[in-house]
Amino acid sequence: MEQVALEAATHDVSLWALFMQAGLIVKLVMIGLIGASVWTWAIVLDKYVSFNKARKQFDQFEQVFWSGQSLEELYRTLGERQNNGLAAIFVAAMREWKKSFERGARSPIGLQMRIDRAMDVTMAREGEAYEARLGSLATIGSAGPFIGLFGTVVGIMTSFQAIAGSKSTNLAVVAPGIAEALLATAIGLVAAIPAVIAYNKFMAEAGKLNSRMEGFADEFSAILSRQIDEKLQPRQAAQ
Amino acid sequence: MKGSLGTSLVLHTLVLTWAMVSLSAPAPMTVADVEALPVDIVPIEDMTMMMQGDKTAPMLEKPAAKPTTNQKIVEGAENAGENDVDLKTPPTPAKRPVQVEAAAAPKPAERPTPTPTPEQNEVKDIAPEETAPKPTEMAALPQPKPEPTPPKPEPTPAPEPTPAPAPTQAEEMPLPSSIPLPAAKPKPEPPKEQAKPVEKPVEKKPETKPAETAKPTDKKEGKKQETAKSSSSQKSDFNADEIASLLNKQESSGGGAKRSTSPASTGSTKPSTGAKLSLSEMDALRGQIQNNWSTIAGIEGLQGMVIRVTFQLDRSGMIIGEPEVTSTGGSSMARRTMEGGALRAVLKSQPFKGLPAEKYDAWSEVAVNFDPSELGL
Numbered sequence: 001m002e003q004v005a006l007e008a009a010t011h012d013v014s015l016w017a018l019f020m021q022a023g024l025i026v027k028l029v030m031i032g033l034i035g036a037s038v039w040t041w042a043i044v045l046d047k048y049v050s051f052n053k054a055r056k057q058f059d060q061f062e063q064v065f066w067s068g069q070s071l072e073e074l075y076r077t078l079g080e081r082q083n084n085g086l087a088a089i090f091v092a093a094m095r096e097w098k099k100s101f102e103r104g105a106r107s108p109i110g111l112q113m114r115i116d117r118a119m120d121v122t123m124a125r126e127g128e129a130y131e132a133r134l135g136s137l138a139t140i141g142s143a144g145p146f147i148g149l150f151g152t153v154v155g156i157m158t159s160f161q162a163i164a165g166s167k168s169t170n171l172a173v174v175a176p177g178i179a180e181a182l183l184a185t186a187i188g189l190v191a192a193i194p195a196v197i198a199y200n201k202f203m204a205e206a207g208k209l210n211s212r213m214e215g216f217a218d219e220f221s222a223i224l225s226r227q228i229d230e231k232l233q234p235r236q237a238a239q
Numbered sequence: 240m241k242g243s244l245g246t247s248l249v250l251h252t253l254v255l256t257w258a259m260v261s262l263s264a265p266a267p268m269t270v271a272d273v274e275a276l277p278v279d280i281v282p283i284e285d286m287t288m289m290m291q292g293d294k295t296a297p298m299l300e301k302p303a304a305k306p307t308t309n310q311k312i313v314e315g316a317e318n319a320g321e322n323d324v325d326l327k328t329p330p331t332p333a334k335r336p337v338q339v340e341a342a343a344a345p346k347p348a349e350r351p352t353p354t355p356t357p358e359q360n361e362v363k364d365i366a367p368e369e370t371a372p373k374p375t376e377m378a379a380l381p382q383p384k385p386e387p388t389p390p391k392p393e394p395t396p397a398p399e400p401t402p403a404p405a406p407t408q409a410e411e412m413p414l415p416s417s418i419p420l421p422a423a424k425p426k427p428e429p430p431k432e433q434a435k436p437v438e439k440p441v442e443k444k445p446e447t448k449p450a451e452t453a454k455p456t457d458k459k460e461g462k463k464q465e466t467a468k469s470s471s472s473q474k475s476d477f478n479a480d481e482i483a484s485l486l487n488k489q490e491s492s493g494g495g496a497k498r499s500t501s502p503a504s505t506g507s508t509k510p511s512t513g514a515k516l517s518l519s520e521m522d523a524l525r526g527q528i529q530n531n532w533s534t535i536a537g538i539e540g541l542q543g544m545v546i547r548v549t550f551q552l553d554r555s556g557m558i559i560g561e562p563e564v565t566s567t568g569g570s571s572m573a574r575r576t577m578e579g580g581a582l583r584a585v586l587k588s589q590p591f592k593g594l595p596a597e598k599y600d601a602w603s604e605v606a607v608n609f610d611p612s613e614l615g616l
Binding site: 014015016034037038039040041042043044045046049 | 240242243244246247248250251255258259262
């Protein structure tokens with residue numbers, strides 16, 4: 001009992017002491033915000049790595065694609081492994097092409113449509129993968145400060161109640177409670193600021209990748225339609 | 240994702256542990272050590288009636304200054320303190336009490352001085368007659384006492400001389416041996432003559448030295464000089480003791496000489512001020528008159544007019560005789576009108592109430608100033 005009184009009198013204001021002095025709600029808010037911060041940075045790291053990888057893959061694939069290598073060969077090498085990005089679109093389109101063409105497609109228009117559809121679907125899936133979890137970054141970025149503020153308000157409320165109880169307005173009595181409450185807002189901001197920055201950056205990057213995929217899909221679709229025309233013309237001529 | 244989540248967790252733990260360790264409590268603000276000024280809200284009467292006491296002591300029934308250890312009684316002293324001389328300045332703390340070391344050495348040598356007791360006795364025989372009535376004037380004459388204790392002069396002078404400046408004491412050292420020779424001369428001289436043999440054989444000094452030797456004040460010589468002074472310079476304000484203790488560079492000067500034996504209690508450091516009407520009582524009196532003062536609207540020429548009504552009150556608050564009204568400023572017409580109004584107001588408001596009977600002396604005669612330009616309308 002005496003020890004407790006002594007500790008209260010000295011008012012340790014280090015971070016850990018502030019955290020331990022906080023009430024249950026404020027503690028929960030702080031823990032939640034720290035968790036949000038952990039999650040934010042996990043997403044940031046993950047996205048950073050995966051976007052870098054995707055960009056590199058795009059570059060590589062474009063290099064290979066435009067190197068004049070036969071598309072059949074490229075399809076054969078790529079078809080066996082897990083693809084994403086441009087390669088996935090290419091493989092999807094080639095698969096559709098092969099399926100339809102090997103069995104002897106009747107209508108070039110239908111084939112074209114199917115290929116486009118397949119590419120669209122793959123593109124959507126890939127784009128979704130790029131934007132996955134960016135939503136939670138947005139949520140943390142916008143809600144973090146509010147959650148922190150909530151913790152602060154509750155903390156200040158309780159500390160004012162305590163002050164009313166102690167009947168002392170000495171700043172030394174008031175200050176630790178307010179400092180402890182403000183810690184909640186600080187953690188909220190620490191979580192929210194990187195989240196907002198990362199969200200904006202990754203959204204822009206995902207948009208860039210998407211437009212790149214779209215451009216590739218359009219180009220590839222044009223190439224394929226030319227091929228279809230070339231391949232179907234002799235047949236029709238033979239008939 | 241798992242990998243990056245793990246990395247993020249590890250990074251957060253690292254950052255948080257670093258924050259816990261290095262971002263510990265920020266250095267507490269170094270607030271300049273300002274002494275808190277305790278402010279008490281005290282009714283103004285209490286303030287004006289404050290008695291001498293100790294500001295920091297708790298309130299007791301009887302105000303008293305800090306108990307003093309120096310029990311030598313100085314008659315007529317007004318300021319509480321340990322000093323031998325009654326001074327208004329607060330005592331300055333001595334920086335190094337050891338500095339008086341020069342004076343400490345002579346102590347043993349002092350002992351011999353008592354030997355010329357016959358001389359002392361002579362001095363005392365003469366001193367009492369002249370000095371006894373005077374101490375109040377001097378305020379600081381250290382020893383009117385010795386007279387009651389002629390048989391034991393040794394203990395009292397012995398402890399006191401220690402603070403005395405060294406030079407004079409050094410001069411006194413030869414005292415015992417040389418005393419017999421000058422003994423025949425007038426009393427104030429013996430010390431000086433002994434001093435002279437050491438330094439200069441010139442006989443001039445006796446006249447100048449008395450003032451210098453006055454510094455020790457505690458010595459028998461001091462007494463002698465005082466006796467001389469009291470006889471010669473009774474009327475002058477010059478207090479050699481006071482000056483000497485202010486000039487004394489070795490010992491802290493300042494502090495009163497009023498002794499206190501009772502425990503310290505709240506009060507002012509200044510000697511108590513007499514009974515005087517406090518502000519609230521003044522206000523009450525003024526308010527009573529003002530309530531009855533009806534000014535006439537629309538009078539011109541009130542600018543700068545001041546009407547002064549002087550009257551005497553008896554103990555029941557009734558006016559004795561006729562109030563005397565004088566006024567200055569403004570036009571003569573307006574002045575006459577306002578004079579009448581002021582006089583009516585004063586007469587109407589008697590008997591005055593709320594005046595403390597014990598302060599009758601303070602309110603027996605009252606002068607009230609009316610300022611129509613300020614209060615009127």
